[in-house]
Amino acid sequence: MDDCIIIGAGPAGLTAAIYLARFHLSTRLFDCGSSRAALIPRTQNHAGYPGGIKGSDLLTLMLEQAESFGARRETAAVTAIVPIADGFEVLVDDTIFRARSVLLATGVVNHRPDMPIAAHDDALARGLLRYCPICDGYEVTDKRVGVIGTGDHGMREALFLRGFTTDVMLIAPGATHDLDQQCRARLDAAGIAYVDGPCAPIRIAGDEIIVTTAAGEQVFDSIYPALGSHIRSELAVAAGARASKDGCLEVDAHQRTSVPGLFAAGDVVKGLDQISHAMGEAGVAATTIRNLLDEQRPIRR
Ligand SMILES: Cc1cc2nc3c(=O)[nH]c(=O)nc-3n(C[C@H](O)[C@H](O)[C@H](O)COP(=O)(O)OP(=O)(O)OC[C@H]3O[C@@H](n4cnc5c(N)ncnc54)[C@H](O)[C@@H]3O)c2cc1C
Structure with a gap:
């Protein structure tokens, strides 16, 4: 059983992968290759890049950073999250993966x-x-x-x-x-x-x-x-997580959904749909996950 399964490798999921790998936690990262960030011709408002950076280049750099600490991105679409006694089963078609916690970072799709x-x-x-x-x-x-x-x-x-x-x-x-x-x-x-x-x-x-x-x-x-978006929160909602009428996941200040052990970050959560915000939420989520798992079973002790 892994410590955490992250669903989505956009700015939120990749930030969480960097943090969790550096916390010495075993993590799986599934992604089906449709990050909104990959559509950005050149972001000019993301801090730290004078002259801007292409969205796909930013994702490549983030993945490289996550991989340098041992994280691995697997190309797959997750089809279900099922809460179990000591965590979750995460389904990728007929294959079942188990983890003590799950972070949903699946974003939105613009109409x-x-x-x-x-x-x-x-x-x-x-x-x-x-x-x-x-x-x-x-x-x-x-x-x-x-x-x-x-x-x-x-x-x-x-x-x-x-x-x-x-x-x-x-x-x-x-x-x-x-x-x-x-x-x-x-x-x-x-x-x-x-x-x-x-x-x-x-x-x-x-x-x-x-x-x-x-x-x-x-x-x-x-x-x-300005035609609205489809919020990719179905997996969490089917697992019992509360969402707003338009589908945005409800989380507390630590990115916890209403299902214990299930976290969410980035555009899939109600908030500012921005790279910096997705990264910030993912940092909070990853640190809360680390502390939760450490309480259950001290890490490296
Ligand atoms: C054209 C455009 C320009 C933008 N410009 C800027 C900008 O300049 N500055 C800025 O801050 N923001 C910009 N944004 C917004 C920014 O792209 C998003 O806020 C950011 O990408 C959100 O990150 P995220 O990780 O939450 O979601 P995403 O980047 O959308 O990533 C979600 C990931 O989840 C994966 N996924 C979804 N469902 C599943 C599943 N079932 N199984 C496995 N994987 C799954 C997807 O494949 C995707 O890779 C722009 C957006 C667009 C569309």
Whole structure:
């Protein structure tokens, strides 16, 4: 039986792997290769990298660091977590692994606008399509920005981006906007235009991205989808962990879920969806796991 199984090798899972390996704990790290960090063309707000760093390069460096202390990443999708008397069974298809504790660091998946995958990925790599105003709003300072979204969430994203540029338009993902009077008043006060969809097709033309709206084609330097995310918390919820209505796992200040011995860190937990936050939560989780296991059976004594 391992001391801990970490599910997910994004910034949260890899940080935990570094900490746990350095605590002399036996750890397994499963990952199915879809970290959001791998989609980052170049992060400019992650501290310590003047000039920025490509998301996939950051992951490579973190894995190298974890491996240098003996951690190993195994490519596999975990299919279930089952609490047992002295820990957990973790299923990878028909194979059962056992551990005294589990850390879930499975992240989220952004809902994408309706466009072909190749065009989507090209637009993302070139900054024509962006998913994280906190991360890269700075890069669209004084640029033409479209936000695809509606309702309170769409309004908030548009208002946030208004702090970087005066040229913001909120486009309904479907035929019509779902904006109440208060939303409209706040958008009007900020000088943000809002138009109905259909929001398809979305196409790239040179260094611009063009969105079809009810008011005709709109040309932008960047668009931000504000379409929400799928929270990958199902494994923990099925094991009995409490989650919010939208699926984010509830944890205490030590990253403990409501299931004893089951921890969570990173985007899968409600909080700031950022690399630094994922790393911080993982450090807290790993240290709490270490102390819990040491109480049960002193480490190296
Ligand atoms: C385009 C884009 C740009 C961004 N830019 C920035 C930025 O500049 N700065 C910043 O701080 N943040 C940025 N972010 C956000 C950042 O990527 C996330 O906050 C961060 O990756 C969260 O880390 P995580 O470890 O929680 O999740 P993730 O990085 O998403 O990793 C989760 C891992 O879990 C694995 N997994 C999921 N389910 C299973 C399963 N059942 N079995 C095994 N493995 C599983 C996945 O394969 C994945 O590798 C950006 C995000 C995007 C999409």
